[in-house]
Amino acid sequence: MTDFTLTLADLGNTSAQNIETLFAQANGILGVRASLPIPSTESSPGSFINGFYESHEIVYGENAYGYAKNHQTMVKLFDLRTIEIAIDGESEFSLLEQDLRLEMATGILSESYRYATKSGKKIQIDLESLASHANRAVYAQKISVTALNFSGAVKIGKKARHIKPEGISEFDPRLKESSADLQISGNRYRTKNSQLDLFVKFDDFDETLSLAESQTFTFTQLYHLSRLNDFSDVTYDTLKMQQTAIFKDFWASSDIEIVGDDKLQKGIRFNLYHLFNSAGRDGHTNFAAKGLTGEGYEGHYFWDTEMYLLPFFIYTQPEIAKSLLTFRANILPQAQKRAAELEFAGALFAWRTINGEETSAYYPAGTAQLHINADIAYAFELYDNVTGDADFIAKNRKVIYEIARFWMSYGFMSARGFEIHEVTGPDEYTALVNNNFYTNKMVQNTFYYAAKLAVRFDENLDEALKWSTAANKMYFGYDEKRQLTQQDDSFLDKEPWEFDKTPTENYPLLLHYHPMKIYKHQVLKQADTILAHMLFSESKEQIARDYDFYEPLTTHDSSLSRAVYGVVASKIDRNEQAYDFFKAAATMDLDDRQGNASHGIHAANMGGSWLGLIYGFAGLQLENGQIKTSNHLPKAIKSLRFNLLIRGKMTEIFIKND
Amino acid sequence: MTDFTLTLADLGNTSAQNIETLFAQANGILGVRASLPIPSTESSPGSFINGFYESHEIVYGENAYGYAKNHQTMVKLFDLRTIEIAIDGESEFSLLEQDLRLEMATGILSESYRYATKSGKKIQIDLESLASHANRAVYAQKISVTALNFSGAVKIGKKARHIKPEGISEFDPRLKESSADLQISGNRYRTKNSQLDLFVKFDDFDETLSLAESQTFTFTQLYHLSRLNDFSDVTYDTLKMQQTAIFKDFWASSDIEIVGDDKLQKGIRFNLYHLFNSAGRDGHTNFAAKGLTGEGYEGHYFWDTEMYLLPFFIYTQPEIAKSLLTFRANILPQAQKRAAELEFAGALFAWRTINGEETSAYYPAGTAQLHINADIAYAFELYDNVTGDADFIAKNRKVIYEIARFWMSYGFMSARGFEIHEVTGPDEYTALVNNNFYTNKMVQNTFYYAAKLAVRFDENLDEALKWSTAANKMYFGYDEKRQLTQQDDSFLDKEPWEFDKTPTENYPLLLHYHPMKIYKHQVLKQADTILAHMLFSESKEQIARDYDFYEPLTTHDSSLSRAVYGVVASKIDRNEQAYDFFKAAATMDLDDRQGNASHGIHAANMGGSWLGLIYGFAGLQLENGQIKTSNHLPKAIKSLRFNLLIRGKMTEIFIKND
Structure with a gap:
């Protein structure tokens, strides 16, 4: 061993x-x-x-x-x-x-x-x-x-x-x-x-x-x-x-066995080990960005939990997943108060918080990342679909309704459709933009889920109709000429960043350039449109075009980036590119690739490395409570073995090259 | 008297x-x-x-x-x-x-x-x-x-x-x-x-x-x-x-005599009196936003000087104008250092300052108001044209070149033309936008002036060519369908502000709504596109359409707004509307209309009330060193008398209502 x-x-x-x-x-x-x-x-x-x-x-x-x-x-x-x-x-x-x-x-x-x-x-x-x-x-x-x-x-x-x-x-x-x-x-x-x-x-x-x-x-x-x-x-x-x-017990349900790359094997286990160790267990605590290993990001809880960590817990440790989601349900009153303070309906969850109140001191890369609200709804839905825990959803469905109400009041219907302005997407190198693709996509999903719950529980049906309509009419920017998904209304109009004139020591850019200089350029900190492509269906051709456009513009200055690009590389059958991203993600802290492991582990990336293997290499998809996998193993990997717990039933997945 | x-x-x-x-x-x-x-x-x-x-x-x-x-x-x-x-x-x-x-x-x-x-x-x-x-x-x-x-x-x-x-x-x-x-x-x-x-x-x-x-x-x-x-x-x-x-002596050269409205007469004199009293005189001080009468805005110097105060001084007290412009020349080293710090060429003047260094702690409504750099160039040019002070321009022309260099490095040439992204225009109720019309217009003017100086002094001719080209290709957004000038790339796509649901006590909006909520709506704090129309030629029909669109969206929460709308109302022959704006501007502090005269006078508005009478009622225009006036007196005003000092020569202007 x-x-x-x-x-x-x-x-x-x-x-x-x-x-x-x-x-x-x-x-x-x-x-x-x-x-x-x-x-x-x-x-x-x-x-x-x-x-x-x-x-x-x-x-x-x-x-x-x-x-x-x-x-x-x-x-x-x-x-x-x-x-x-x-x-x-x-x-x-x-x-x-x-x-x-x-x-x-x-x-x-x-x-x-x-x-x-x-x-x-x-x-x-x-x-x-x-x-x-x-x-x-x-x-x-x-x-x-x-x-x-x-x-x-x-x-x-x-x-x-x-x-x-x-x-x-x-x-x-x-x-x-x-x-x-x-x-x-x-x-x-x-x-x-x-x-x-x-x-x-x-x-x-x-x-x-x-x-x-x-x-x-x-x-x-x-x-x-x-x-x-x-x-x-x-x-x-x-x-x-x-x-x-x-x-x-933990390893019995959560281990991933990967044959063919010992370093990756150790890396992924190291990551799962830390995920198990730093996740809050009591419904009143969550998962700090650096876990309980260091003081980076002040011990705050971000969207990292919902989008990078919860898939692992939902599929292998549902009790922990439940406890992390319960935290959000428990801070609903703070989120409702915040929405009211900003004169919006429903609930607005804090971008970063410990006690439920917003503690981001720079709103363009804080509160403006409203997508956390859609992220939370997404995680509830995933938990709902994977665990089938009807009691939990019945008890906490108000979280979803309140989030949907927030979005209805924040967005607006125009001649183009349902638009959402003045938000910051996952990519923090652009800020305060209109119709961020990822955000609009996630909000569309939120509306659909909220409407589904309303039907399931036979309540709020008038609102459900509005939510469905807004979802159906959600506006997505698309550049017909270049056949590209627009990250937001203005991204494709921006000036190109001069990568060839940027010395290596000037990364991460945020430590070396003023936000105005960064924001006005076509440069990404992390996966944004590509993250949406990880989560939702889209033609392989479209994903490939977007991947080929956005990836070269991405600095991966955020530790949340590489794993997602890896999954999407798998999705478009670029298994060896995916492998490169995984190696970087799986051993990010072991190799101190971000240069600041001293401040604490990069927990979201650790969760991301699980996504890389399971969503990427194994191509996991969930449809109507049924899982599907596909083989995207890179050449060097001989086999991959892991367990998933679907509606209380443990399934072992074993994927072999050839 | x-x-x-x-x-x-x-x-x-x-x-x-x-x-x-x-x-x-x-x-x-x-x-x-x-x-x-x-x-x-x-x-x-x-x-x-x-x-x-x-x-x-x-x-x-x-x-x-x-x-x-x-x-x-x-x-x-x-x-x-x-x-x-x-x-x-x-x-x-x-x-x-x-x-x-x-x-x-x-x-x-x-x-x-x-x-x-x-x-x-x-x-x-x-x-x-x-x-x-x-x-x-x-x-x-x-x-x-x-x-x-x-x-x-x-x-x-x-x-x-x-x-x-x-x-x-x-x-x-x-x-x-x-x-x-x-x-x-x-x-x-x-x-x-x-x-x-x-x-x-x-x-x-x-x-x-x-x-x-x-x-x-x-x-x-x-x-x-x-x-x-x-x-x-x-x-x-x-x-x-x-x-x-x-x-x-002061009144002999600077008084305005207005017959027909005693309150307006007193208001304008009160304003000129304070302008004379608070203007820096030594080339090392400027004009604080509240003059020397109160502590509002920390005694900082803003663009207010160039765009609202200097016209009065240039036309009637050129020695004071020279001293205020000398202040900018004296802080050129700080502006060059700031541009270098942000990795741009030339000189970037501080949005707000006393000692020349940037002291704005909120860059979206501070540093991002880059237009101050074009404003400074505009004021130098006006001083140049009105006073004919060749020595001063010869001595300080580097200020203009350095500003032009900054803009060349901040903007970029695209298929659409020369674009300027990630700026905040005069209207602080939208921030960090692309191609703000006022900014692009002012930068175009800066480029032309810099190129003219280069020709006049036979230097920097390669750069002058680039400046002229950028000016010629400057991009301006225009909505063909509605025949409207676009305040910026996204303004016309924004959600309308619900004015009918905004109680009176919620003005100024900035004290009652989060910036994100304000920024995502079609609502203006102050004249923006309309300010550009005050300064530059445009068809009356276009100005009228823009005026009719933007004025109802303007809260005039800034004291810098009404006077400008007044001048433009005169420009499109709406003399009685102009009169209403002037009354508000001329007696703003006497009547405490902004509710905070206790913090100090609103100096820019005082300068604005001079603009209202001279640019507005008297329709002053300067063409090739020659002045032209036209009669835009509202009905209640019987006559208007004032002096202008053009190239050292005092001219009395007397305008009578029939």
């Missing part, structure tokens, strides 16, 4: 912070970065609780009506991993060797470090740890300390250190200060502004041992962190046993 | 802060709000020095490459007007009567106040004051105190009080905290961040007098404030004499 094991040899970048992210452990509630036991200056240790954020007012240089009011920032919590060691009074160490071994099959991380003092005394630290999936309040460590070449007094301290706020100096709009001043009362930590409580139970370890040469001292430490002040007694060995069992 | 006198009876709103603005005195360098001698809780006293600002970093909720870095905020300086009075120990007063009389003919303000103590002792304070145009460092007051109904000890203190920073609680994006912590050393006040020096000379007055009933005590106070530590000895009487002479 070596393919379930991750070691440092698998990493393209072994900087301290990269290791912290990639070997981070999480259980959907609690996440802990795999920082060094004795931190270096490069270390960025910390732990996170899903949905535990601090808020502060957004300051605008120039304010306007209806802007998002507060930042919400997932708090970087305790350093649970630092070990304070002194050997005969010496407390400075240099790292000689490190070895990490993540057993993805069991969810257990094993680590071994050798350190030396200035005077040459060597010590080995062996760690075994887990973020428990059986008891999600617990992070557990087994620690062994071995005196390698000396006998003497070894002082060992093991405490949870509260991370104090520190500034971020780097220019990167995707990063934000994530620490908070916590108000401490007994074992309760409360955020000052958001007034959220966190209860902890830490038993510090602090002893001085007398170790003989080669002698090993072993102890276990359990750290409890929970939103509720309610802790159960557990032991390390029990937790480890439970963890192993839970992961066995 | 009663028409040169302003009293409280002329004001539509006599709140303390409104009076402070409208009776404020200024001399282009120093401005003092006409606050009560004994401030009430509503008072907002203060003085300003043109261009004296404090800067602090702009905080962005979400930052991006190339955003403006620092706020620049004109500092609200000393309260120079408060008189501390105590009668037999009583220091609390209630205001019984106030009478203000501004002699615009001489630039002298006379005020009389009656106050009473709780025990009924009444005192009269008479003030005479001026912001000296002869010595722009000086604000001078003559103060008389009369014991009306008592004999006793009157303690009088007269000091300059430094205004301490205070927050602004009101939601209004057009207002910003304008006080600063000043670092004081001797008579030098230095701003902490911008490191600007201000030197002061204040001789405090502090005496206790024994006054008999009806006895009057009179003294004078001179307050010196200057960017240079260099003060000359002056007396109040000399300053008053000089002031009277200077204003006599």
